[in-house]
Amino acid sequence: MASADPARPGFQLPLLLLAGFRTLIDDLHAELARQGHPELRPLHGFVLQAVGMDGTTATELGQRLGISKQAAGKTVDRLVEVGYLERVDDPRDARRRLVRVTPRGADGLRRSAEIFDTLRRQWAERLGAERVDAIEDDLRAMASTNWFRLDMPGWFGG
Amino acid sequence: MASADPARPGFQLPLLLLAGFRTLIDDLHAELARQGHPELRPLHGFVLQAVGMDGTTATELGQRLGISKQAAGKTVDRLVEVGYLERVDDPRDARRRLVRVTPRGADGLRRSAEIFDTLRRQWAERLGAERVDAIEDDLRAMASTNWFRLDMPGWFGG
C-alpha cells in the first residue's frame, strides 16, 4: 500500500463533494423559498425534474429514480398535496394514472433551472470558468454513469 | 440576468458533485464489505468518525452531527447492536453514558481511512494529482464552513 499525503487525507474528498452539493442545494432552496416556493424540499426538485414536462407514471418514475413504484407513488402523493403535481386518468389505459407537472410545478422547475444557472455563474466568478468546467469534466469521468438514483435517504441511512 | 451556456446547464453541477460523492461512498462500502464489514452503512462511517477514538456522549455526538440528542442516541443504539460502538458508564458522572468505539469499530475506521486514501489515489491517477487537489481547494472555497452536518436523510427528504 503506497503512502498517502498526510496533508490530503482521502476521506476529505467525499466530504468536500458532499459539502459542495449541499451548499448548492441549500442556496437553491433558500432562493426558491424567497421566490414563492418554500414547501419544496431538495428531493422534490429531483422528482419534478424526473417527471418532466411530458408527464409519466408512478411506475416509470420509480424506474427513473431507482426506487420502487410504491415509494414513487408516495412521493407523488406528497407533491400532489402541495400542488406541484397532478394525477389524471389515461383515456387509453384505465390502469395507468398519468402524473403531470402543474403550472405551479412548472414554475418551480423553471425557477430552479434559472437559480442553478445563477449559482454556477457565481462559482465561475469566484473560481474561474475553466475551473468549474474542469470540475464537471473530472466528475463526469469518475462518477458512475448511472448516477441518477435518488434514493438518497434509504441509500445513506439504510 | 446574464444568459447561461446551454452546453453547461447549472443543474448539472450539483448532480455531478452528488454523483462523485456517491461513487466514492459506494466504492468504499463495496471494499469494506469485502474486508469484513458488510453491515456498515454510509451513515455509520460518519458517525464512527464523529465518535472518534476518544469516545464521546450521545448529546455531544448530536451536536457534532447537527442532529438532536435523541436521534444521535438511536443511531448509537444501532451501531451498538452491530458491534461497532459500546456504551459504558462514566464513573465521574452517573448521568453520562460514554460512547466508545469497539475494536471492531476501530478496525472499520482504520480500513475506511485506508480505502479512502486508495480511492483518492485512483482519482489522482486518472485525473492527475493537481486536478484532484484543485477540486478539493475549489470546494473548500465554495462550500459552507459548517459542512459537517450529517442529517442527510432528514435534510434531503423532509
Next chain:
DNA sequence: TACGATAGTCAACGTGGTTGACGAAATAGT
C-alpha cells in the same frame, strides 16, 4: 438544602425507503 442545568430515555409522530399481496385492466395465446 433547594434549585436550575444537564444527560439520557420514552413516546408519538412525519417522511422516505422496502417487500408482499391484491384487484383491475390490458395484452397475448390457444
Next chain:
DNA sequence: ACTATTTCGTCAACCACGTTGACTATCGTA
C-alpha cells in the same frame, strides 16, 4: 372468444432516521 399472463396502482406492514415534548436521575451551585 375465452382463458392466461403481464402490468399498473394501491394497501398494509415494516424499518431507518429525523423531529419535538415530557420525564427521571444526577450534578453543580446559590
